[in-house]
Amino acid sequence: MKLLKQLSVIAGFSIIGEIISYLLKELLDIFIPGSLIGMIILFILLTTKVIKYDFVDDVGEFFVNNMGFFFVPVAVSIMNYFGILAPIWWKLLLIIIISFFLTFVSVGLSVKLTMFIQDKLRGDIDD
Amino acid sequence: MINIFTSPVFYICLTLGLYSLFSFLRGIIKNQLFNPLLLTSISIILYLLVIKSITGYATKETVDIYTNALNFVNFMLSPLTVCLALPIYTRRHIIKQYWLPILVGTIIGCAVSMSSVFILGHFFGLNKEMIYSLLPKSVTTAIAKEISQDIGGIPEITIASVIVTGICGALFGPILTKIFKLDRSASIGMAFGASSHAVGTSKAVEISTRAGAISSVAIVTSGILTVIIALFL
Numbered sequence: 001m002k003l004l005k006q007l008s009v010i011a012g013f014s015i016i017g018e019i020i021s022y023l024l025k026e027l028l029d030i031f032i033p034g035s036l037i038g039m040i041i042l043f044i045l046l047t048t049k050v051i052k053y054d055f056v057d058d059v060g061e062f063f064v065n066n067m068g069f070f071f072v073p074v075a076v077s078i079m080n081y082f083g084i085l086a087p088i089w090w091k092l093l094l095i096i097i098i099s100f101f102l103t104f105v106s107v108g109l110s111v112k113l114t115m116f117i118q119d120k121l122r123g124d125i126d127d
Numbered sequence: 128m129i130n131i132f133t134s135p136v137f138y139i140c141l142t143l144g145l146y147s148l149f150s151f152l153r154g155i156i157k158n159q160l161f162n163p164l165l166l167t168s169i170s171i172i173l174y175l176l177v178i179k180s181i182t183g184y185a186t187k188e189t190v191d192i193y194t195n196a197l198n199f200v201n202f203m204l205s206p207l208t209v210c211l212a213l214p215i216y217t218r219r220h221i222i223k224q225y226w227l228p229i230l231v232g233t234i235i236g237c238a239v240s241m242s243s244v245f246i247l248g249h250f251f252g253l254n255k256e257m258i259y260s261l262l263p264k265s266v267t268t269a270i271a272k273e274i275s276q277d278i279g280g281i282p283e284i285t286i287a288s289v290i291v292t293g294i295c296g297a298l299f300g301p302i303l304t305k306i307f308k309l310d311r312s313a314s315i316g317m318a319f320g321a322s323s324h325a326v327g328t329s330k331a332v333e334i335s336t337r338a339g340a341i342s343s344v345a346i347v348t349s350g351i352l353t354v355i356i357a358l359f360l
Contacts (some may be wrong), residue, residue: 022167033274035204036273036354039208039350042212043212056213063207065202067325070203070204070207074272074283074286075164075168075286076172076193079172080283081233082312097295100299102136102243102301103321105307107235107322108314109309111231111313114228115314119243
């Protein structure tokens with residue numbers, strides 16, 4: 001019963017997000033996924049204590065912890081693209097690896113620099 | 128007889144069973160390379176290849192029977208993304224304390240990740256559809272799939288690239304952390320979270336709890352910013 005209630009709250013936010021997403025698309029012609037809008041609204045309502053955390057915690061944490069399961073069918077469908085991927089898969093792999101290196105290092109170093117400057121300005125160091 | 132082994136109930140049972148088994152083993156092995164989504168998908172692909180050779184169906188037909196059986200999970204994808212509000216809500220004090228490093232890391236991460244894919248994609252002569260499929264590779268699966276569909280990529284290839292990126296994070300992240308002397312929780316957490324989403328985060332948690340918490344926030348902030356950048360594509 002509790003789980004069904006929580007599921008309906010979460011699904012409700014997803015619907016509200018979809019409606020706002022539809023309106024944004026129709027009225028302003030910008031596309032933001034409804035699920036993302038639902039997420040932001042839920043975050044705001046949790047932070048402002050309009051919605052209590054225990055209204056969504058069990059089902060929500062279950063979804064967050066087992067997210068991978070829901071993507072098995074999409075991942076398996078890659079079989080349909082084996083033909084297209086056969087000649088170029090190594091290019092994709094190389095791009096992913098190089099891009100990962102660049103992203104990881106640039107984020108790590110820029111945040112390190114940010115922290116360094118912040119410490120200088122504040123004059124104290126907290127981890 | 129073969130009908131039983133290609134029935135929806137069998138496929139649902141097989142997927143749930145394999146995923147539970149691999150999640151259980153993952154708990155024992157404690158290695159990020161032991162990824163339940165990857166291993167379940169590979170096992171099912173192998174199973175479907177066997178089914179294909181027995182029944183003589185085309186690949187598309189075989190895959191369609193499977194995805195139709197698992198259709199119910201598609202209804203859950205949107206509520207799933209909504210639930211990403213929870214990890215950032217429980218870490219709101221982290222956001223308050225580290226808002227500047229998070230902001231800087233998110234912007235640099237999205238900019239470098241997307242522009243490098245774009246440039247390298249052109250360099251290797253990939254078509255637009257392939258480049259768009261790889262663009263959201265650094266963000267979490269749920270958001271990456273939405274972005275890919277919206278900008279005209281192939282969601283299946285996007286999911287595969289997201290998984291491979293996660294594996295890169297677990298494989299190379301710790302070495303890069305040492306080479307570039309990332310010693311602060313914020314720089315470690317942001318680097319893992321912004322470059323390799325949830326898989327990287329589980330590696331960051333091992334280095335320090337705080338790095339893990341910052342990394343979890345980075346997953347969501349990178350997802351949001353990538354969606355915003357994708358608006359202009």
